[in-house]
Amino acid sequence: MLLKGKPVADQIRTEIRDAVEACRQSGRALPKLAILRAGNRPDDIAYENRVLRNCGELGILAEVAEVDDNVDMVNFIDKLHQLNEDQNIHGILIFRPLPKQLDMDVVSRTIKPEKDIDCMSPVNAEKVFLGDKSGIAPCTPEAVIEILKFYDYDLEGKNVAVVNRSMVLGKPLAMLFLNENSTVTLCHSKTKNLPEVTAKADIVVTGAGKAKFFGKQYFSSDSVIVDVGINTDAAGNLCGDVDFDQVGESVRAISPVPGGVGTVTSMILLKHVIRAMEQQVTV
Numbered sequence: 706m707l708l709k710g711k712p713v714a715d716q717i718r719t720e721i722r723d724a725v726e727a728c729r730q731s732g733r734a735l736p737k738l739a740i741l742r743a744g745n746r747p748d749d750i751a752y753e754n755r756v757l758r759n760c761g762e763l764g765i766l767a768e769v770a771e772v773d774d775n776v777d778m779v780n781f782i783d784k785l786h787q788l789n790e791d792q793n794i795h796g797i798l799i800f801r802p803l804p805k806q807l808d809m810d811v812v813s814r815t816i817k818p819e820k821d822i823d824c825m826s827p828v829n830a831e832k833v834f835l836g837d838k839s840g841i842a843p844c845t846p847e848a849v850i851e852i853l854k855f856y857d858y859d860l861e862g863k864n865v866a867v868v869n870r871s872m873v874l875g876k877p878l879a880m881l882f883l884n885e886n887s888t889v890t891l892c893h894s895k896t897k898n899l900p901e902v903t904a905k906a907d908i909v910v911t912g913a914g915k916a917k918f919f920g921k922q923y924f925s926s927d928s929v930i931v932d933v934g935i936n937t938d939a940a941g942n943l944c945g946d947v948d949f950d951q952v953g954e955s956v957r958a959i960s961p962v963p964g965g966v967g968t969v970t971s972m973i974l975l976k977h978v979i980r981a982m983e984q985q986v987t988v
Contacts, residue, residue: 706856707953708931708960710848710968713855717972718763724979725764736982737766738822738975739794741785743807744774749800756798759971765978768794774804781807782815789817795982796822798974819985822977824877833877836884839984841977846878848969849910849931850885852960858908858929860885866903868892868919868946869912874933878910899923911946919947921955930959933966 728735738760742749753769760767770784788797797820803809818828824843832840853860865882869875870893879889890906892899903909903923909930911919916936924930934946945962953959960966 706958708852708856708929708958708965710852710960710965713848713852714968714972716855717851717969717976721763721765721972721975721979724983729764733986734793735764735766736796736978737768737794738796738798738978739788739791740767740769740798740800741772741788742769742800743772743776743781743804745771746774753800755971756974759975763975765975775806776804778807778811782811785812785815789815789820794820795985796820796978798822799825820981822974822981830872830877834880836880841980842881843873843877844970844973844977845874845933845966846881848966848973849878849933850881851969851973852931852966853908853929856958860887860908863887863907864905865889865908865910866892866906867910867912868896868899868903869910869933871912874912904928913946915946916944917946917948917951920951921948924952924956926955926957928956928958930956931966932960932962934962935967936962 725735740753742753757767770788772781772784788794797816799812803812813825813827816826818826821829822841824830824833824841829840833842860882865887867875867878867889870891875891879891882889890902892902896902900923904925907929909924909928910933912933914934914936916938930947932945932947936944938944943963947959
């Protein structure tokens with residue numbers, strides 16, 4: 706079975722559109738996203754354009770606060786404070802990686818947790834780890850859970866192997882699985898007998914960042930695979946961590962790259978703008 710992201714994203718898109726329409730009908734302010742970008746890296750601009758296009762299609766207001774890539778810490782934080790204090794802005798997205806002269810730790814502690822839509826703030830990270838539903842999780846881990854639920858996979862009691870231990874993916878995703886009463890093993894570059902660990906798992910999430918690294922020996926015929934890897938192969942084509950040509954037909958289910966997790970992550974980001982707005986309105 707192919708775990709395509711588009712049907713999942715379309716469902717979330719409908720939920721967002723309904724929420725925006727409810728704001729219009731009630732006369733409330735529309736949700737608004739602010740993007741804070743340092744410099745103009747081509748990949749940032751491309752991603753920004755996709756986000757703005759989605760916002761436009763769904764009725765979410767958006768603005769871009771651009772600063773030079775040589776901006777100093779004082780001016781960057783000043784711009785972030787302005788967005789924090791603007792009551793018309795409900796969600797803030799800061800493009801990463803930041804320029805090397807900016808202190809990521811200071812930035813993450815400065816963004817208002819209630820406007821932090823991708824879990825940069827340690828306050829949101831703590832809430833995710835505590836199972837506090839008011840915390841906004843990172844977009845990609847939440848997208849993984851949404852995909853599995855959409856395709857009716859019962860996560861309770863399942864053995865899950867996550868091949869990533871970062872604070873962006875592996876660790877928060879482990880907490881989300883634990884909240885669903887799954888049993889989670891976090892794997893990494895030092896994990897011994899990795900093929901044995903992943904092959905025994907019911908669900909495997911790959912986030913190793915290695916093109917087509919995972920072959921058939923890492924899975925069983927019952928494996929459900931969510932491939933979070935975004936890589937390019939030797940021919941320059943976009944691919945995941947899993948060797949799809951080798952594995953795709955031999956497992957129970959797998960998400961494709963492209964067309965899988967990334968498609969859903971884009972909608973989760975805007976779903977978080979709606980959540981942030983709703984939480985701010987009720988405060």
